[in-house]
Amino acid sequence: MSEVENNWEKRPAEVAFRSITKRFPPDILANDRVSFEVKKGTVHALLGENGAGKTTLMNILYGLFSPDEGEIIIRGKSVKISSPREAINLGIGMIHQHFKLIPTHAVAENIVLGLTSIPFFFPAEKAEAEIKSLSEKYGLKVDPRAHVWQLSAGEKQKVEILKALYRKANILILDEPTSVLTPQEAEELFATLRAMKEEGKTCIFITHKLNEVKEIADAVTVMRKGKVVSTILPSQVSLEELARMTVGKEVISVVPRKTISDKIVLRLQDVSAMGDRDFPALLNLSLSVREGEIVGVAGIAGNGQKELAEVIVGLRQASRGHIFLEDKEITNLLPRDIASLGVAYIPEERNQGLVGEMSVAENLLLRGYYQPPFSQGFWVDWEKAEAYSEKLISHYQINPPLSDIPVRLLSGGNRQRVIIARELEQKPKLVVASNPTAGLDVSGVEAIHKLLVKAQEKGAGILLISGDLDELLKLSNRIVIMFRGEIVGEKEKEHWTEEDRREIGLGMGGVRR
């Protein structure tokens, strides 16, 4: 046994789960005899696919659910936590995936909200000094007087962390904290977590991103289908092993096609467009995508990527410039006309591409309902649509394989499959995909990548906009870097190296070469 492991075993446990079982009737076993220990002063990652039971377990720790069996031990004492208030009294804080802040209130007011000790008038005034000192100590820079609606997602998260720290949290639960952050903000979060560790605080970090485990966690518990697979030190396993443990089988990565014809599918020529706040979001942007080529668009969110996608598919007006699909100009055509010319769009907001209340079959028909073979004009042939959706469900492996349930009941990955199935079935010449794998777990990401590469093999040009640099390096034949509405760099390669990654990362921050 190595020294590290020896020391590890000797460290005191802050939280211990003993055989926690939680059932959701009728037959969902969310947690099945879950046991592991979280050591004091560490960052402990909880890794697993969607539905592995991570969030359920943390909700039990935070007093939102009560376990059917088993016990929780905190600092050596068996405790029964029946409400979040009790959890807070035990020094537990939880940062939810979706922030629970009041947008119209100031940061300091949000932080003291709900505390019994605060004065009736000017509740936040006295707290400001302490908030300032906390934010300096842990590198959580936010103006206590700013209103929450003015803050970015990263800043809101900082407020949530401050809120927990202000309540003297010693154990901080973070539920997929990086899913809303830019890479820079994620780095800042990790710095904060390290500072908290120094202070002897303990963090439980829910994630399904493997490289985050490697980067920040001192220990990792892998969960699958409600059970603990293993609790190990990240230094002792490779990324591949971690992936296999989470998914339960070998993960085979797809390889994109490397040879590309020189026929141009999409060409943007000096295109400018306004953003939502009447601020120029695209500035004289020129770009082209060839047949069978995946062009990755790298950049920090908010540098015009969303507007770029929308201007191509017709959801946003180009204020100048020209857009061509093959030889046909499509600038400012109606979205439906652009789609029927062969442009598929996988939007960043999944809800934009689906109608949650409608069935899977209806959602699969959102592009085709008004044209043959499904409609000759007034009526829609729903029998044909039913058969069509059965075919797509099996071909794209949509799970559960039912065409008549509302699409909102599907998991994120399966909802994305519904969108991709529908869009790719239009036999597109061009696919515009905006963060197509955001929020998906390892196997979900692989499945989506496979579908994109398949479309590429069929000759579609793909414009892949992604905030995930690893995804771009894995799939792209060519990468362009966007910064403040312009393309500030471009690279074409067969194999991407660490050097390329660094260079692109710098470009994303606005460093030109």
Added chain:
Amino acid sequence: MGRKKFTQFHIELSLQPTILSIVFFSLLAIILAFACGGVIFLFYHISPGVGYQTFFQGSLGSWYAFSETLKRTIPLLLVGEGLSLAFRAQVLNIGAEGQILLGAVAATWVALFSGLPSFLLLPTMFILGFLAGAGWALVPAIFKTRFAVNEVLSTLMLNYVASNLVLYLIAGPWKGKGVRGFTYTDTFPEAAWLKTMGITRVPYFTLLVGIAIAIGGYFFLKKSALGFELRIVGSSPETARFLGINEEKIVLFTMFISGGLSGFAGVGEVAGIHHLLRHPDHISLGYGFTAIIVAWLARANPLATILTSFLFGALLSGGDALRVSLGIPFQVVSVFNGLILFFLISTEHLSRYRIIWKDKKAVEKNGS
């Protein structure tokens, strides 16, 4: 055995409300509303038992009562169907009351002042009445699509304009020659009267149209391309934009149809029952507002409006019987309407839950 367990059932969130649970909770809402409404009878020193008996006698207790219920069902059905379409597209038309009156006004003009030959009177009244209601509804629809004016406010306000227009007409230019101090118009020529069933006051033309439209509307929403678009706009405007669906077209279309059907119902009232234009409160009895609840209770399903409009028709005729037999003001019906809507909204969430009964052995096993 460890702890004792008293609960033999548990309640869980079901992912999708079943039709059965929707029906169950709708009935529950109605029953609760009646239970609470019983208090009103006590205020009038009438035992609730007697009150309810009078109520049911007056709405369903005899063929005559049944026909009175049916008479009130017809306008609720026509208006409720139109509102169902509008509500499905999330277009909140609260102006059906005014649209009914405009239909009645147009019909009155045709019947009294157009000078058309007799055989053309009724068809023209219904066509112009439909168009008048539709046109009245298109005003707020255009304001919504062009200037983003909230249709709830604009349609609601136009009700008062329509009501005052009728008052002006019956007291001013259209005041009947032989009515002396009363404010209403002359009686329509008999060619402008709708045929009624036997000796009742139920015009069967509008009833048949109402039923036909309920069936047609159901298939329109379920099977047609336009109905599909309408539902997409209603449940996810974001997605409609993503797909390039013309939202303005849907808003104008649903307002045109719902306004038109209200106007059509207004024609039915003056041509079938009153045979003249009179005070707005007498022409409509608040049908335009009650139909909102009719559509809501039917979950905006045109086919289900047949049932719900009949239910509210019964409520209105039962209320009438209360007034005649027991001297309770007719406005009591509005209290019932309000209570039913109140309980419907409050039980809405419950229909998403299921009660699961555990058999005793399972309970003991779990408890041990």
